[in-house]
Amino acid sequence: MAASTLLFVASILLSSFALSCYASGTFSALQKSILLTSSPKSGQVLKAGEANITVTWSFNKTYPAGTDSAYKTVKVKLCYAPISQKDRGWRKTKDELKKDRTCQHKIVKRDYKPETDSVTWTVERDIPTATYFVRAYVYNAEEKEVAYGQSTNDGKKTNLFEVEAITGRHVSLDIASVCFSVFSIVSLAGFFYLEKRKGAASQQK
């Protein structure tokens, strides 16, 4: 019981830290003032670990000058399209940014520049098989989201691409698996047979 009390106290401390970074930003309050394009064509399938994505972004000059005076950093992320969010509550889109789970994979973090910036990123090997688009969030000096731009339209229907993940399987693993399984069955059968023989031998005595 001492262990569970200790864990209980630890969890109270942990959660108090979590509560301290509470902030109420919403997605709908953000300005869509960043123009963003990504290299994959609509419907293209990229292989994780091999394919590259080039993302280019810049400030949309149609917005009044000075809008970007508070912009400090940019985070470019890989985001799930609606079809990959279906029946998967852990990828749900929520307006409250702290609870939003749409964009779970970071591509790059850069300082904000009003001129065009770009990055070429190799799709990492822990990206799951799904349909994606790219979004950039802009943060101010207090690390709060203030603006964004994305490679798809508002309904998240156009210009989506797919990633095909690695399986995670390896031949060496498969072989090791089979070897240990065979060992287990053979040693069981061996014991059983030996004991039966010992039993029969002592019966005959």
Add this chain to the structure above:
Amino acid sequence: MGDIEGSPGSSMHGVTGREPVLAFSVASPIVLTDPTAKFDLPVDSEHKAKVFKLFSFANPHMRTFHLSWISFFTCFVSTFAAAPLVPIIRDNLNLTKGDVGNAGVASVSGSIFSRLVMGAVCDLLGPRYGCAFVIMLTAPTVFCMSFVADASGYIAVRFMIGFSLATFVTCQYWMSTMFNGKIIGTVNGTAAGWGNMGGGATQLIMPLLYDLIQRFGATPFTAWRIAFFIPGWLHVIMGILVLTLGQDLPDGNLGALQKKGDVSKDKFSKVFWYAVTNYRTWIFVLLYGYSMGVELSTDNVIAEYFFDRFDLKLQTAGIIAATFGMANLLARPFGGYASDVAAQRFGMRGRLWTLWILQTLGGVFCILLGRSNSLPIAVTMMIIFSVGAQAACGATFGIIPFISRRSLGIISGMTGAGGNFGSGLTQLLFFTSSQISTAMGLTYMGIMIVACTMPVTLVHFPQWGSMFLPPSRDVVKGSEEHYYVSEWTEDEKQQGMHQGSVKFAENSRSERGRRVASAPTPPYATPNHA
């Protein structure tokens, strides 16, 4: 003071003040020690130990205890090994919530069948072979996780690994052959509780292994597969230890004793019949579905629940989830112990009330867990819920050995299967659909626990009574011998097959509680195996 054993005032228990009062030993003269037996621990007329020495490895009683609970622990580790890694696995295999839920159902469904079969196997072949076979034949299924590529493969492998939970039956059965009825609640509760801890330990172990393997350079989608090798190796190691170090009964192995003519072979159809026609069996099947069943369901969903709802890291969610299962270290033995203590004062009625109180309490706190919105409150509710549910499991197996002597194996098996059936049903109803959030699922589960615990009020023993009714006043029908010997036909009694039940009835007089034995204690009978 009377001279007749068992007559009022003759008990010397507690007179010197040095006799142990706790239910870790049986000091009462009502259960006589067999002076002819040569074991490390004092034993009764069936050579079952009367003392539970936790840190001893003495052969056969305590060694059996340790082999038994560690094997069962290993199977729990492997059955629930996937649960804390689901956030990684669901991405690797592209699973939907339905797939994750179905895999959870599958993981507990396989053992419904295997536990039923294991009950019969124990009655006929002995618990040692039962345990070894299950644990070594399911090792390949654990290694199979490295092959899984999609949802259907994942569900199939979790189903097959789930078969290993049949070791629960071998564990409880083995304890019942080795330990006297007065302490069986505590012993069974401790063995099963420590085994169940595996469901908690795995939530700690697997994320740690996963992390370690990642540091060695493996990518996430490979690292979780490698992590599964460790439970697989544990299966093989424990199987070998059980075969080399274990024995079925205090006097030897079942096969050898049956050949010597010491233990009579029984017919499966008879054993099955007496299990199935006893209505108490079915009530406990349902009850266990809502103590053990909810524990299994929670093992499957709780890590993912904390990960998603409170935005925790995988390891943190794993630690919290682990405290749920690890509470078994003390909670389940406590339930068995509480049952034994209640029985000392109130007999079987005390055991039934203890069970009802603990299980209902668990249900109430499950409801509260689902409704908790902050992390510290959720953790607190979860811990109290775990203690209630797990202690109820321990209390259940304080009663099961008394339902039948002849069909103990099958009844243990059926009850264990009921636990898994309850878990599968609950996960299917409340944790598979996208329409019901996991939080609501937990609340509904709590309500179902409270409702399904009510039937314990219906369990009645003619010799001991029930929660609300007194025992039968009839001198014949109200005796322990009548209840246990009625499972044998006249023919079988002629052959002396019922002797074990007679001995058991004599030893079970303790379930009368403080009420003094009005029937004379039979003279000390020579055991039918020297």
